[in-house]
Structure formats: structure tokens, C-alpha cells
Amino acid sequence: MHKAFLIFIFIAVTSFANEPISPIPLKNDVNIDKAKLGKELFFDTILSKDNSTACVSCHDVFSGGADKKIVSTGFANKKGNIQSPTVFNAKYNFKQFWNGRADNLLEQADGPMKNPVEHNMDAATIEKRMNTSLHYMKKFKDIYGSSHITYPLVLEAIVEFENALTTPNAKFDKFLRNEIQLSKEELEGYVIFKQYGCVTCHNGINIGGNSFQKIGTFLEYKSTNNYPDRSEITKNPMHKNVFKVPTLRNIALTAPYFHDGSAKTLKQALKSMSQHNLGMELTEKETELLILFLDTLTGEKPKILDEK
Numbered sequence: 011m012h013k014a015f016l017i018f019i020f021i022a023v024t025s026f027a028n029e030p031i032s033p034i035p036l037k038n039d040v041n042i043d044k045a046k047l048g049k050e051l052f053f054d055t056i057l058s059k060d061n062s063t064a065c066v067s068c069h070d071v072f073s074g075g076a077d078k079k080i081v082s083t084g085f086a087n088k089k090g091n092i093q094s095p096t097v098f099n100a101k102y103n104f105k106q107f108w109n110g111r112a113d114n115l116l117e118q119a120d121g122p123m124k125n126p127v128e129h130n131m132d133a134a135t136i137e138k139r140m141n142t143s144l145h146y147m148k149k150f151k152d153i154y155g156s157s158h159i160t161y162p163l164v165l166e167a168i169v170e171f172e173n174a175l176t177t178p179n180a181k182f183d184k185f186l187r188n189e190i191q192l193s194k195e196e197l198e199g200y201v202i203f204k205q206y207g208c209v210t211c212h213n214g215i216n217i218g219g220n221s222f223q224k225i226g227t228f229l230e231y232k233s234t235n236n237y238p239d240r241s242e243i244t245k246n247p248m249h250k251n252v253f254k255v256p257t258l259r260n261i262a263l264t265a266p267y268f269h270d271g272s273a274k275t276l277k278q279a280l281k282s283m284s285q286h287n288l289g290m291e292l293t294e295k296e297t298e299l300l301i302l303f304l305d306t307l308t309g310e311k312p313k314i315l316d317e318k
């Protein structure tokens with residue numbers, strides 16, 4: 011290999027090495043047949059007891075992957091007690107759910123299936139239903155080699171679809187890879203994001219999703235719902251008001267914000283964040299610049315959504 015080429019690679023690899031945020035990898039290995047099957051299941055109400063609800067009911071993958079309602083509505087129009095987070099890039103989260111009670115996407119997917127206010131289903135009923143669908147029996151046979159459909163395989167296919175839901179090539183990622191420049195304002199927003207310490211909690215590939223932190227490190231936060239925080243999982247009173255730090259990728263598309271959906275706009279979310287977690291007030295101008303930076307975190311729509 012040419013020396014010049016090696017130097018080029020070295021620069022390309024190290025150019026974002028010093029930044030606290032890293033781009034979403036352009037290469038995403040998924041089994042496309044399983045992912046497409048999972049896509050179909052994600053959209054299918056067959057997986058809910060009264061055929062009313064599908065994963066997509068609360069995770070709008072055509073806009074941000076989250077739910078615009080403060081709390082989602084599921085089985086029999088029952089309301090849950092918490093804001094639905096985005097499924098985009100969820101594979102990069104170190105734990106799933108706001109309180110991190112699932113270790114990975116497979117464990118996570120079992121949750122909504124059995125949740126009485128979501129799909130309200132059980133494994134036996136799902137298997138019984140799936141094994142009367144000639145359509146699905148054929149698909150599972152083609153992909154898994156047997157027309158006998160099991161609950162774990164249903165979950166596996168859905169997870170493979172979720173693995174395909176990455177949103178690469180955000181303007182900010184292209185900037186990190188030295189492909190484009192940010193505008194002066196966007197760059198100023200990023201500098202504020204780093205200087206004010208947002209980045210201590212929101213960093214890494216998902217700009218969040220890799221630690222548990224408290225909401226209200228400076229000013230106590232009073233939730234508007236009764237969702238069990240991290241302390242109810244760990245039984246450690248120090249973890250009161252502790253949640254998984256949410257991703258800031260595609261944040262312009264995922265209002266309302268916070269686990270209780272209390273912030274309707276990004277502006278409101280930033281006001282709360284700075285008061286509760288930085289102990290300061292942002293000026294109008296700083297808020298504006300931060301929002302311009304956050305807007306550069308919107309990535310490409312996952313390709314699988316356009317595939318038949």
C-alpha cells in the first residue's frame with residue numbers, strides 16, 4: 011500500500027478520535043431477509059391480543075421512530091405511563107428502556123408483547139396465531155428452514171429489523187469525517203454543547219444511551235408521571251430520578267421530550283436540562299445556537315423502510 015494512502019487513512023481515522031461524539035458506522039451488517047420479515051411483524055397488528063396494536067403504533071418509523079403523544083396508547087386504548095423513545099439507533103444503547111431494565115433488544119422486545127397496556131399477548135397465543143397464517147409459515151420456512159413458527163424466532167426477526175434502523179450520514183457525522191463544514195452558528199452550538207458540559211452525559215455514538223444519569227443534579231426534578239426510575243430496579247435510593255441518558259440523534263423529530271413527555275419543544279427541553287442538570291439559564295441566543303447544532307444530528311432515513 012502507498013505510504014500516502016496510509017497517511018490518508020490515519021488522518022481519516024484520527025480526525026474525530028478527539029471528539030466526544032463518534033459517527034454512526036456506514037457499514038451495518040444485518041441479515042436483510044430476517045430484517046424484512048421483522049419489518050412486516052413490526053407493522054402487523056396480528057401480534058396484539060385484539061388486533062389493534064403493532065410496534066409501529068407507538069414507534070413511528072416514518073418520523074423519528076418515537077411517538078408524538080406524551081404517553082402512548084396501546085391495547086384497548088389503554089394509556090401507558092411513559093413517553094415512547096425512538097427505535098432508531100437503539101442497537102447502540104447499552105441498555106434498553108428509560109430505566110435500563112432490559113440488557114438488549116431481544117430482552118426488550120419481549121416487554122411490549124406481554125405488557126397489558128401494549129400488545130397484551132403471551133408466547134403461546136402468538137405461536138398459535140402465527141402457525142395458522144400460511145403467509146408467515148411460508149416466510150419462516152424460506153428464512154429459517156421450518157414452517158413451525160416459535161416465539162423466540164418472531165422476536166429475533168423483529169430485532170433484526172431494529173438492527174437495520176440506523177440513521178447514518180447526519181450532517182454532524184459528515185463533519186466529523188471531515189467531509190463537510192458546519193455553518194458558523196452550528197459550530198458555535200457544538201462549542202456551547204461541549205463547554206457547558208452537555209457532553210459529559212450526551213456522548214459516544216448515540217450522543218447518549220451509554221450511561222445512567224440523574225435528572226436534577228442541580229435542581230430537583232419532579233416527574234409528572236409515576237414511572238419507576240432506576241432506583242426501583244437497583245433498589246438503591248441513590249438512584250432516585252436516575253434514567254438512561256437518551257440519545258440526541260434525530261432529536262429534532264422526537265418531541266415531546268423526557269421520560270414523562272413534559273417538554274413539548276426542544277426549546278423547553280433545553281431550558282429544563284440547563285436548569286436541572288447544569289444549574290444555569292441559557293440565553294435566547296445560546297438556546298438558538300444549541301438547537302441549530304442539534305438539528306445537524308438528524309440522519310438519513312433507514313434504507314430498509316423503502317425496501318419491499
Ligand code: HEC
Pocket residue numbers: 052063064065066067068069082083084085090092093094095096097100103105106107108109115118119122123127128129168172
Ligand atoms: C403502546 C405503545 C407501544 C407499543 C405497541 C410498543 N412500544 Fe416500544 N416502547 C413504548 C414505550 C412507552 C417505551 C418506553 C418504556 C420504558 O422505557 O419503560 C418503549 C420502549 C421501546 C424500546 C427501548 C428504546 C430505548 O431507548 O430504551 C424499544 C427498542 C422498543 N420500545 C421497541 C418496540 C417493539 C419492537 C415493539 C413491538 C413488539 C414495541 N416497542 C411496541 C411504547 C410502545
Ligand code: HEC
Pocket residue numbers: 203206207208209210211212222223224225227253254255256257258261264266267268269270276279280283284287288300
Ligand atoms: C448530568 C447529565 C446530563 C447533562 C449534563 C445534560 N443532560 Fe440532557 N439528559 C440527561 C438525562 C438523564 C435525560 C433524560 C431525563 C429524563 O427524561 O428523565 C436527558 C434528556 C435530554 C433531552 C431530551 C431527550 C429526549 O429524547 O427526551 C435533551 C434534548 C437533552 N437532554 C439535551 C441536553 C443538553 C443540550 C444539555 C446541555 C445544555 C444536556 N442535555 C445536559 C442527562 C444530562
